[in-house]
Amino acid sequence: MPDRSLRVIQQQHQALSPRLQHAVRLLQMSSLDFAQTLAETLGRNPFLEQEEGDEMPLSPGLTALVNPLAEASGAAGARDEGSLLEATGDDGGLDDAGSSEPPPDAGTWNEALPSAPKGDGGEVSATELVASSTGLNTHLHGQLNLLPLGERDMALAKALVEMLDDDGYLRADPFELTADDALDPPATDEEVRIAVRRVQSLDPAGVGARTVQECLLLQTGEIEDPHQRALARRIIGEQLRLLGTRDCETLAHRLGFALAEVEAACARIRRFDPRPGWRFGAPPVHYVTPDVIARRYRGRWVAVLNPAVVPRMRLNSTVVDLFQRHRGAPCPDLASHLQEARWTMRNVEQRFSTIVAVAQAVIDRQHHFLDYGEMAMKPLGLKEIAEAVGVHESTVSRVTSNKYIATPAGVFELKHFFSRAMVMPSGASLSPTAIRGLVRDIIADEKATHPLSDTEITQLLWQQGLRVARRTVTKYRQALRIEPAARRKAAGA
16 A cells, blocks of 8 residues: 655755846846846836946946956055955965066056047037948949839849848749739739849849759859850859869869869959858947957966956935935835945945956966967866855856957957867877867968868878877868868969
8 A cells, every 4th residue: 555644854955036047147147238238127126327438437346357457556565455366365466575566557557549539520420420321222223223214024023032041042942922812813923034133133142043053153243254145144054063172173074174264263253252242231340349368477478357348337325315204205216226336336246247257367377378379279068166265066067158358369258268178198188279279370371282181181290299199180171261271282383
């Protein structure tokens, strides 16, 4: 008979409070999402205020993160309790008694940038200098409006323009227009074919094509030499695969033309645009704003918080005092707003202090990368940084996601510095980033007349004691966006 008695079992589990959950979400956000979230909070919370520009001073904790170098030059190397170096637990001071180098100012990195002109006083504003982008559809409709077309032909041509994708291709079935009730009587197949040819005659050349082959064929009309134009059409129409492999010798043999003529025609074809729609309405380029800047100070790399990502906001003392004097008023929402405002200010400082602490721990272990490049990258795991900073591995994972650091070698995501160790037969451990850098250097030093295959690169690595598989070399070469040896030879020929 089954046991149906009741039992009480005690278990312990960790539950995150709403306040801690909110702090975790803020920590995981990118700088853009974080700024947007703060803007939304500022819009609804009367206890927070924001100043445009740099008029509002930062809190002492954030000031220590933006300019820790000024503190390091103080007496006896004293550090603020909430500063970066205390958070990392690093006893190595930045101060050097024998150095007379003045402490650099963390805010001077942008002094060389010209200030944006103001929009008053007859001067040109910055917004007037931004180029406006014209979409492909708008560009094509403008050309159609200049053609002497009847109402029916114009409607068909404009309907086809609206069917084009971002590449400028007509990948949808144009004959669907024959079933459209907008025209009376419905369009015929011949009318649709004429409309397709009319759209394909517009600028840019190649627009309205159904395939890549047709797109290239439409652009051959731009070749002035009729002999070269005819040859280019034969190459595209009959030997498109050989054109892609750059095998000009086989092309010349199959088509019965001189090698020099085929090479000249292929070079002209390679100047065609396989995606003509990309010239118009291209999405805006989103530039990455680094959260941390790696700066060298007295022989050591220091992580400095980028002041550009620090929000200029604070508690509105006037509103807070007014609320305190009228506590008896029936305003429960204001009490919750004040609590949210204080949480937000603490979370902002906690977020940036954690980011800088993790970044400092990373560059302390990857300082050779900053000095010598990718070949000096060391294997690094989340656990090592978590133990150094005194946080959980999941916190390090959140901090290094979508957070960027500016270095002399470029701007990198913090995750770029983490990788598993590849143990060599000698017992040494290398980072995959270092091996990728070595593969790139080997290819850069190869002879143009004899590019190295992946097998030959593998053999060179083995000669240096790096036992790496050929497929690993192929994977790293592809990650570096380097073409195979055959294509590198054809491109350099």
